[in-house]
Amino acid sequence: MIPAFQFALGHQVLQGLVTVGRYDGKRPCLSAGTTAGKVLIHCPHNRIENPQNEVMFLNINRKITSVVSGVLNPALQRDVLMVGTQTSLMVYDVEENADLFFKEVHDGVNVIAFGQLPSIEQPLCVVGGNCSIQAFDFEGSELYWTVTGDNVSALAFCDVDDDGHPELLCGTEDFEIRALKAEEVLKEITETDVVLRIEALHKSRFAYALMHGTVGVYDKLTRAWRVKSKNRVNCIDCFDLDNDGVPEVIAGWENGKVEVRNEKTGEVMCKDYFQAPVAALVHADYRLDGRETLMCLTSEGDVRGWLPSSSGAEHSGLNTGAAAVEAKENDVWRELTAQKAKLTQELTSFQEQLKQYKSAGKETGQGVIPTDTKLNASLRSNKSHGTVELHLMTSNYSVIRAVVIFAEHLFDGEACMLHPLPPSNNIIVQISPAKDVQTTMNIKAMTGVTVSSVQYHVFELNYVMPKFAMYHQVDTASPPSGAVTFVVQERPNRIWSWLQKSFINIPEQMPSASGTSALEVNFISLRTGEPLCISMSSQQAGLMTVRTDDMETAGEMVQDLCGFLQVTELESSANFPSEMDKFQQVLTRVDEYNAVRMKLTAEMADSANLVKALIVKAEDYRMLSDMQHLKKVFGSLQQTNSDLIAEYNKRANNHQQLLAQLKEVNMMIQKAAKLRVGTAKSRVVAACRQAIKQNNIMGLFQIIRTGHDASG
Numbered sequence: 063m064i065p066a067f068q069f070a071l072g073h074q075v076l077q078g079l080v081t082v083g084r085y086d087g088k089r090p091c092l093s094a095g096t097t098a099g100k101v102l103i104h105c106p107h108n109r110i111e112n113p114q115n116e117v118m119f120l121n122i123n124r125k126i127t128s129v130v131s132g133v134l135n136p137a138l139q140r141d142v143l144m145v146g147t148q149t150s151l152m153v154y155d156v157e158e159n160a161d162l163f164f165k166e167v168h169d170g171v172n173v174i175a176f177g178q179l180p181s182i183e184q185p186l187c188v189v190g191g192n193c194s195i196q197a198f199d200f201e202g203s204e205l206y207w208t209v210t211g212d213n214v215s216a217l218a219f220c221d222v223d224d225d226g227h228p229e230l231l232c233g234t235e236d237f238e239i240r241a242l243k244a245e246e247v248l249k250e251i252t253e254t255d256v257v258l259r260i261e262a263l264h265k266s267r268f269a270y271a272l273m274h275g276t277v278g279v280y281d282k283l284t285r286a287w288r289v290k291s292k293n294r295v296n297c298i299d300c301f302d303l304d305n306d307g308v309p310e311v312i313a314g315w316e317n318g319k320v321e322v323r324n325e326k327t328g329e330v331m332c333k334d335y336f337q338a339p340v341a342a343l344v345h346a347d348y349r350l351d352g353r354e355t356l357m358c359l360t361s362e363g364d365v366r367g368w369l370p371s372s373s374g375a376e377h378s379g380l381n382t383g384a385a386a387v388e389a390k391e392n393d394v395w396r397e398l399t400a401q402k403a404k405l406t407q408e409l410t411s412f413q414e415q416l417k418q419y420k421s422a423g424k425e426t427g428q429g430v431i432p433t434d435t436k437l438n439a440s441l442r443s444n445k446s447h448g449t450v451e452l453h454l455m456t457s458n459y460s461v462i463r464a465v466v467i468f469a470e471h472l473f474d475g476e477a478c479m480l481h482p483l484p485p486s487n488n489i490i491v492q493i494s495p496a497k498d499v500q501t502t503m504n505i506k507a508m509t510g511v512t513v514s515s516v517q518y519h520v521f522e523l524n525y526v527m528p529k530f531a532m533y534h535q536v537d538t539a540s541p542p543s544g545a546v547t548f549v550v551q552e553r554p555n556r557i558w559s560w561l562q563k564s565f566i567n568i569p570e571q572m573p574s575a576s577g578t579s580a581l582e583v584n585f586i587s588l589r590t591g592e593p594l595c596i597s598m599s600s601q602q603a604g605l606m607t608v609r610t611d612d613m614e615t616a617g618e619m620v621q622d623l624c625g626f627l628q629v630t631e632l633e634s635s636a637n638f639p640s641e642m643d644k645f646q647q648v649l650t651r652v653d654e655y656n657a658v659r660m661k662l663t664a665e666m667a668d669s670a671n672l673v674k675a676l677i678v679k680a681e682d683y684r685m686l687s688d689m690q691h692l693k694k695v696f697g698s699l700q701q702t703n704s705d706l707i708a709e710y711n712k713r714a715n716n717h718q719q720l721l722a723q724l725k726e727v728n729m730m731i732q733k734a735a736k737l738r739v740g741t742a743k744s745r746v747v748a749a750c751r752q753a754i755k756q757n758n759i760m761g762l763f764q765i766i767r768t769g770h771d772a773s774g
Contacts, residue, residue, distance in 0.1 A: 064368075065334075066355065071117070071363035073102055076126060077296050078259070080342035080359055083131025085156035087140035090346050094359060095126035101145060103156065107350065120154065122147060132176030134185055135162065135200035142200075144187050146171030149717070151189055151198065163202035169194045169724060175217035179206055180227055180244050188230065190214025192721055193728035195232060195242075207751050208245050209732040212236035213725070216270075220262035222283055223248060231268060233257025237497075239270065241283060245744035249283045252499045254470045263300045263325055269311045271295040277313045279325060287328040290476075293317045299343035301356045304331065305370040312356065314340030320358055326393060338362040431460045437507055437521040441566045443534035444492070448588045450531050450566070452491040452503070460509045461485040463518055469503040471495055472527070485513050493527070494588075498618055500529040500564075529622055530564045533585035539593035544611040544641065546620060546737050548634035549604045552627055554581040557598055557606070560626045587615075613641045617736030624739045632739035635768050641730075642763060648726045649759060655720040662713045669706050676702065727754070734766040742769050 071094065079095030089107040096102050101120040108116050120143070128146035134153060135142065142162055143154045151171050153162040169191035178185055179197060182205055186197040192213055197206035216233030222241050223229065230242040235256050241248040256273040263269050266282045277295055278288025294316040300309040303322055310331060311323045318336035320343075323329060338360040345356045348367065355367045436457040444451050454465060463485045467478045472495050482489055495501075503525045508518040550557075558572040561583060572581070580600035586593055595609040596619075608616050613636070624632055676699045683692040731750045735743045749771050753762040761771050 065366045066369045067349075068364070068366040071102060071104060071359075071365060073098070073363045075102075075341045075359050075361055075363050077339075077341045077361065079126055079129045080344055081129050081131045081143075082344050082346040082348065082357075083141035083143060083156070085131075085141055085143070087138075087157075089350065090348050091156070092344075092348070092357070092365070093129055093131060093143060094342070094363075095129045095145075099123050099125065101126065101129060101143065103143075106348075120145070120156075122152070124148065124150070127171050128174040130174040130176050130187075132185065132187075134176070134187055136185065144174050144176065146174050146189065151187070153187060153198075153200070153202070162200055163198075165198065165202045167191060167196065168720075169196070169728070170721060172214050173217050175219060175230070177219040177228065177230075179230065182206065188217055190217045190232065193725045193732065195230070206244075208242065208747050209728045209735065210234050210240065211238055211729070211732055216257045216260040218260040218262055218268065220260075220266070220268040222266050222268065222280075224266045224282065228262075231260050233260050233270065239280075245747055246740070247743075251280070251283060251285075252471065252497070254476060258295065259298045261298050261300050263311065264309055267325065269298050269300055269325075271298045271313065277311065277323070277328075279311060279328070286326070289323075289328050291315070293319070296340050297343050299345060299356070300325075301343075301345045301354070301370075303356060303368065303370055305372070312343050314343050314358060316340075318360070324393075327396070329396065334358075334366075336360045336364065336366070338364065431509060431511055431519050432458060434458075435460050435509065435519070437505075437509070437523060439505060439523060439525045441525075441527065441531060443567060443588060445534050445586065445588065447492065448591075449492045449494045450527070450588065452493055452525075454489040454491070454505065454507060456487045456509060459487060460511060461487050461513060461515075462489050462507050462509055463515075464508045465489055465491070466506045467491065467503050468506075469501050469527070471497060471499045471501050472503070485510070495527075495532065498529050498532065498615070501527050503527055528564050528566055530619070531566050532588045533565060533594055534588055535565065535567055536584050536586050539584040539586060539595060541595050542593055542609045542611045544613065544616070544636075544638035545607055545609040546616045546634050546636045546638075547605065547607045548620065548632055548737075549602075550606055550623070550627060550629060550632070551604050554598050556627065557581055557596075557623075560623055561596070563626065564622055611638065611640050613638045613730075613733045614736075617733055620737055621739070630740050631742065633742045633769055634737050636734070636737050637767060641733075642766070645726075645730050645763075645766075648723050648730070652720065652723045652727065655716055655723060658716050659713065659720060662709060662716065666706065666709050666713065669702055669709065672702055673699065673706070730766070734769075738769055745769065 074097045076095040076097060081093050082090050083093060084090055092104040094102045099122050101122060103118045103120065105116055122145060124147040126145060126147060130144045131141045133141055140157060143156055145152045145154065148170050149166060151165045151167050155162055167189060171189050171191055173190045175188045184199050186199060186205060188195065188197045193210055195208050195210060195214060196204055199205055210232055212234040214232055215235050218231045219228040220231055221228045229248060232240045232242060237253045237255060239251040239253060239257055253272055257270060258273055259271040261269045263279060267279055269279050271277050275291040275294050276288055277298060279286045295313055296316055297314040299312045301312055302309045308325060311325050313321045316339045318338055318340060320334045320340060322331045324331055340358060341361045342359045345354050347353065348355045348357060353369055355369055357365055357367045359365050438455050438457060440453045442451045442453060454462060456462065462482060465480045468476060470476055472493055480489065480491060505523050505525060507521045509521055510518045555572060562568045578599060578601055579597050581598035584595050592611060597607050599605040608619050610616050676695055680692055680695040683695060731747060735746045738746055746765060746769055749765045750762060753765060765771050
C-alpha cells in the first residue's frame with residue numbers, strides 16, 4: 063500500500079473519535095477528539111486564505127466519548143459537529159462558531175450515529191448510552207427512545223432486511239448485536255465479546271469488530287465470515303480500495319497494523335504498518351479532486367491517506383458488468399485453489415499412512431480402525447456438579463486419544479482440548495455456559511485402535527447445544543412465586559416440540575394430560591438451583607404459564623417460544639414479586655441520588671460564585687499593593703478551591719451511583735418488554751418511558767405487570 067499523502071496533526075487522538083465534515087458545505091475538514099478534552103479541526107483548504115486557520119480547536123473541557131458530523135439541520139445545507147461526553151451532547155455549528163443545542167443526557171453518551179429512522183422524516187442524532195438509545199433533531203427535541211440489554215458500545219445504519227430502508231444496528235456490552243426497525247427488534251445476535259464497532263458495508267452486509275480481536279461480516283443477519291487475532295482491533299471502515307465497485311473491510315489494530323480484507327471471504331488483500339496504535343479509519347474526498355481517499359490516524363496524530371487503485375473498472379475502460387464478472391471469476395479461482403490445496407494435503411497424508419502400514423506389516427495393525435467406527439455424541443445434565451456433560455463414545459473398542467472442541471460462548475478462547483489418561487472409548491466433557499445461547503460445537507476427536515497406536519483417525523462432527531441446556535428436568539418442583547401468563551393458539555404437541563428443541567433429555571413421547579394441565583414440565587436451574595415450571599392449561603385453550611423468579615429467563619423463553627411458533631404478536635401478564643420489590647428499592651435510590659445531585663450542584667454554584675468574588679477582591683488588593691490582605695484572600699481562595707474539588711469528587715461518585723441505578727431501571731423496562739412480542743413489546747417501552755417522565759411509579763408497575771397503563 064503506497065500512501066498518496068501523509069501529515070501529522072501534532073496532538074494525540076482518542077480511539078475512534080474521528081470524523082470528516084463539510085462545515086461550510088463545500089470543503090472537507092478532519093475532526094478528531096484529543097486526550098486534552100478538545101476537538102481538533104484540520105482544515106487544509108483554509109491554508110490559502112489564512113494559514114492560521116488550518117488547525118482549530120474546540121474546547122469541551124470534558125472527557126469526549128464520541129465525535130460525528132452530518133447535515134442535522136437540512137436548512138443549513140452543511141454539516142454540523144456532534145460531540146458526546148459522559149453526561150452531555152453538544153451539537154456545534156463550526157461555520158457560525160455557535161451551538162445548535164447543548165443537552166444534558168442522564169443516561170450518558172457512549173456513541174453517536176447520524177441517520178434517519180423509519181416514520182421520522184428529519185435527520186437524527188442517535189445517542190447510545192446507559193442501556194438506552196435516544197434520538198434528537200437539530201433543536202434538541204427527543205423524537206425516539208428505547209432500551210437495550212446493556213450499555214451501548216456501537217451504532218450504525220444498514221438495510222439488513224433489504225427493504226430499501228436502513229435499520230439501526232446496536233452493539234452492546236452484553237455481547238449482543240440488535241437490529242432495530244423503530245422500536246421493533248428484528249433480530250438479536252449473540253457474539254463472543256463486547257461489540258466495539260459496526261460499519262455498513264454493501265447493501266444488506268455490515269462489518270463488525272469485537273474487543274478480543276475478532277473482525278467479521280454479516281449478510282442479512284447471518285454471519286458470512288470472521289477472523290480472530292491475538293491483537294486488539296481498534297477501528298474498522300468500509301472502503302472500495304481496489305476500485306471494483308464493492309467496498310473492502312479495512313481494520314486498524316492496536317499494534318499499528320492496517321489490513322484490507324475481501325468482504326466476501328475475509329482474505330487479506332494488502333496491509334500496512336504504523337509505529338503507533340491505529341486510532342481511526344475514515345474516508346472522504348479530502349483533496350477535492352473527485353476521488354475519495356482512505357485515511358488512517360494513529361493515536362500519536364499521524365495521518366496517512368491512500369487513493370483507490372487505478373486498475374479498477376473506472377480507470378481501465380472496462381464497463382461495470384465486465385468488472386463484476388472478472389471479480390466473480392477471481393473469487394471462484396481462489397476458492398478452487400484452496401480446495402485443491404486441502405485435497406492435496408489429505409491425499410499426501412493418506413499415502414504416507416498407507417506406506418507406513420504396508421512397510422510395518424498387516425499383522426501389526428498400526429492404527430487403522432474398523433471402517434464402521436462411528437463417534438457418538440450426547441448431552442446429559444449433571445445436577446451435583448451444576449454442569450452439562452458432553453459424552454463422546456466410539457461405536458466399538460477404538461479409543462479416543464484427544465478431543466478438540468470449537469464453540470462460541472462455552473469456553474474461554476472459544477476452544478477446549480482434552481487428553482484423557484489413559485485413552486478411553488468414552489470421554490466426558492464438563493460444560494457450564496454463562497448465558498442461555500444456542501451454539502454449535504465443532505468436535506474433532508483423534509481415535510486409534512489401542513492405547514499404543516501410532517496412527518490415528520480424526521473424526522469431525524457438529525453437535526448443537528440447545529439454548530436452555532442448563533435446565534435439568536425433574537418430576538416435581540415447588541412452583542416459584544413469579545410467573546408470566548400468555549395465550550398461544552397451538553396444540554400441546556407443538557409446545558412439546560419446542561421443549562425438545564430448546565432443552566436436553568426431553569422424552570420423545572409427551573406425557574398424558576393430568577388434572578387441569580394439558581402439559582406440565584418442571585426444571586431446576588443448574589446455575590442457581592432455582593425451579594422453573596412450564597405449563598399449559600387444559601381448561602382454557604392455549605393458556606400457558608412460565609413460572610420462575612427470574613424475569614429475564616422468562617422473557618428469553620417467551621421470545622424463543624414465539625420464534626419457534628412464528629408468533630408475531632403476543633400479549634402477556636406478569637407477576638414477579640421479588641423482582642418488583644428490588645425494582646422499588648432501585649427507584650427509591652434513584653430519587654435519593656437525584657436529590658443529592660441537586661443539592662451538590664447548588665452548593666458548587668455557590669462556591670463558584672465565591673471564587674469569582676475572591677479573585678476580584680485579590681486583584682483589587684494587588685493593585686493597592688496590600689500584600690497582607692492579598693495573602694489572606696489567596697488563603698481563602700485556596701481553601702475554597704479545595705472544597706470545590708472535594709465537592710466535585712462527591713458529585714462524581716454520586717453520578718456513578720445514579721448511572722448504575724438508571725441502568726437497572728432501563729434493564730427492568732427491557733425485561734418487561736421481552737415478555738411481549740410485536741406491537742405489545744414496543745408499547746411497553748414507550749409507556750414505561752412516559753411513566754418515568756411523569757414520575758408515575760404506580761403506573762410504571764401497572765405497565766410492567768399487564769403491558770398497559772392504567773388508562774389503557
